[in-house]
Amino acid sequence: MSTSSLSSSPAASGTSSVTARLLAWLPNPLLQVLHGTGSTLLLLVRSLRHLPSLPRQFGRFIEQCHLIGYTTMPIVGILSFFIGSVLALQSGHAGENVGYKQFIGALVGLTMARELGPVMAAVLLAGRVGSAIAAELASMKVYQEVDALETMNIPPERMLVLPRLAAVLTMMPVLTIMADLVGWFGGAIVAQYTHFISIEPASYFANLRQYMDFGDVLNGLIKAEVFGLTVVLVCCNIGLNTRGGPREIGASVTRAVVTSLILILVLDFFVTKALM
Amino acid sequence: MPAANSNSPLPGAAPAVGVKVEGLAKRFGTFEVLRGVSFTVQPGEIFVLMGPSGSGKSVLLKHLVGLERPSAGRTLVAGHDGADPATRERVRMALVFQAGALFNSLSVYDNLALYPREHRLGDEAAIRDRVMRALQILSLENAVHKLPAELSGGMKKRVAIARALVMEPQLLLYDEPTSELDPVMSATITEIIATLRQRYQVTSIVVSHDRDLALSIADRVGILMGGELVFLGPPSDLRQPTDPRVADFLNPRIDLEHPRFKHLET
Numbered sequence: 263m264s265t266s267s268l269s270s271s272p273a274a275s276g277t278s279s280v281t282a283r284l285l286a287w288l289p290n291p292l293l294q295v296l297h298g299t300g301s302t303l304l305l306l307v308r309s310l311r312h313l314p315s316l317p318r319q320f321g322r323f324i325e326q327c328h329l330i331g332y333t334t335m336p337i338v339g340i341l342s343f344f345i346g347s348v349l350a351l352q353s354g355h356a357g358e359n360v361g362y363k364q365f366i367g368a369l370v371g372l373t374m375a376r377e378l379g380p381v382m383a384a385v386l387l388a389g390r391v392g393s394a395i396a397a398e399l400a401s402m403k404v405y406q407e408v409d410a411l412e413t414m415n416i417p418p419e420r421m422l423v424l425p426r427l428a429a430v431l432t433m434m435p436v437l438t439i440m441a442d443l444v445g446w447f448g449g450a451i452v453a454q455y456t457h458f459i460s461i462e463p464a465s466y467f468a469n470l471r472q473y474m475d476f477g478d479v480l481n482g483l484i485k486a487e488v489f490g491l492t493v494v495l496v497c498c499n500i501g502l503n504t505r506g507g508p509r510e511i512g513a514s515v516t517r518a519v520v521t522s523l524i525l526i527l528v529l530d531f532f533v534t535k536a537l538m
Numbered sequence: 539m540p541a542a543n544s545n546s547p548l549p550g551a552a553p554a555v556g557v558k559v560e561g562l563a564k565r566f567g568t569f570e571v572l573r574g575v576s577f578t579v580q581p582g583e584i585f586v587l588m589g590p591s592g593s594g595k596s597v598l599l600k601h602l603v604g605l606e607r608p609s610a611g612r613t614l615v616a617g618h619d620g621a622d623p624a625t626r627e628r629v630r631m632a633l634v635f636q637a638g639a640l641f642n643s644l645s646v647y648d649n650l651a652l653y654p655r656e657h658r659l660g661d662e663a664a665i666r667d668r669v670m671r672a673l674q675i676l677s678l679e680n681a682v683h684k685l686p687a688e689l690s691g692g693m694k695k696r697v698a699i700a701r702a703l704v705m706e707p708q709l710l711l712y713d714e715p716t717s718e719l720d721p722v723m724s725a726t727i728t729e730i731i732a733t734l735r736q737r738y739q740v741t742s743i744v745v746s747h748d749r750d751l752a753l754s755i756a757d758r759v760g761i762l763m764g765g766e767l768v769f770l771g772p773p774s775d776l777r778q779p780t781d782p783r784v785a786d787f788l789n790p791r792i793d794l795e796h797p798r799f800k801h802l803e804t
Binding site: 401402405406407409410412413414415416421 | 657
């Protein structure tokens with residue numbers, strides 16, 4: 263694949279003059295969104311074309327699993343613990359007078375599994391891993407390493423994108439389950455030791471089990487996979503389309519993270535609706 | 539380890555290829571970088587493309603390896619269209635980038651081993667032989683475990699040439715191989731380019747500002763100015779150029795009374 267195909271603008275990529283005139287009617291921001299969506303989906307298709315090469319890229323896959331999964335675990339753990347804790351605290355405080363504090367286990371459990379677990383894991387993925395991916399690929403593009411790969415007839419999608427996609431699809435469920443579990447335990451600890459809640463862990467988890475089933479966790483895992491795939495694809499695409507110098511690398515990282523965060527929240531609504 | 543100083547082509551090397559550039563034009567927006575450039579490079583020839591900064595030399599080179607698509611005209615490498623990605627599968631072409639474009643996260647060894655590993659050209663022992671031979675040719679054995687960030691400018695250029703050599707190319711393209719180097723290192727790189735052609739009969743296209751390089755090793759020289767080829771011929775013709783633009787480019791006179799920069803177009 264040529265560099266131009268990675269980075270061409272819609273009007274400059276050999277589009278027929280009629281299409282070019284039609285595109286010229288569209289407002290620029292809409293054009294950018296359409297171009298970004300198209301090039302990201304194209305990157306996905308081009309990467310999947312190299313799927314048979316994945317077994318012999320096992321080393322890269324493991325390296326990316328380490329970067330995407332293992333090194334993200336501590337921050338996911340810390341944040342999930344406090345999110346579970348604050349959920350228990352807020353619901354315990356609000357429910358103290360109304361009399362629903364016995365449902366704190368179910369509330370924390372469902373909220374973490376169906377919503378906050380996958381969303382927080384994806385947000386942290388975008389901030390920590392997405393920014394690193396965008397910076398690395400943008401820097402490789404600007405300093406012609408991507409061009410060097412192409413002249414060596416090594417498709418960048420095969421070497422730079424595919425192992426990351428496989429790794430994020432493998433590690434997002436791990437991160438999400440970890441976020442769920444740590445959040446539940448955070449909620450349990452707060453529920454036990456906060457004087458105006460004082461719910462024993464046994465009854466907290468009994469309530470959680472009563473109102474939850476595996477479908478709730480699965481729901482969250484599906485969302486996590488969609489978010490993870492989106493974040494890595496968007497960040498790879500923006501990185502590989504960077505042109506210019508150090509300032510453009512920084513701009514690409516910002517754009518990659520902001521786009522990822524917006525997409526996580528927009529997709530969250532639609533995937534939640536679709537899974538209901 | 540195989541002898542590095544044999545005069546035979548690299549093992550597995552295919553014969554050198556010819557290059558044809560036909561009416562090549564390239565436009566970035568409204569800016570015309572190349573305006574109908576045409577020339578031919580014979581197999582095994584060293585062709586040096588010179589010209590002032592911004593005259594489109596590097597852009598032309600990128601067209602040959604398919605990194606840019608022409609606005610008009612075409613490039614042919616061994617008869618295959620340079621813009622067609624399949625040409626890179628049919629013809630082994632290597633481009634030595636101006637800044638090296640070494641993979642910064644990989645050691646010198648891994649930089650060189652990437653191509654044979656990705657294309658599965660033998661087991662790890664065979665790849666090691668191939669890499670070490672290329673490093674030996676460029677006298678870089680001591681740099682094998684270093685990262686690109688630990689190398690000097692001259693070493694980076696030599697590693698970039700070694701990485702290209704590992705590909706056993708039929709066409710070797712150099713983008714400003716002597717820029718930012720001291721005169722001795724420039725001479726060394728010039729000698730390397732000539733030696734590689736002499737030993738391995740590889741077709742070489744060198745984009746450079748370096749007059750000494752062009753006059754000493756080129757079989758033919760092209761001079762590109764404002765996107766047009768204003769000179770094409772043997773280097774001997776450059777000693778007494780008839781075109782005043784070429785004469786001024788090759789022997790610029792420093793005139794403090796009428797400084798050139800005051801007449802430059804913005």
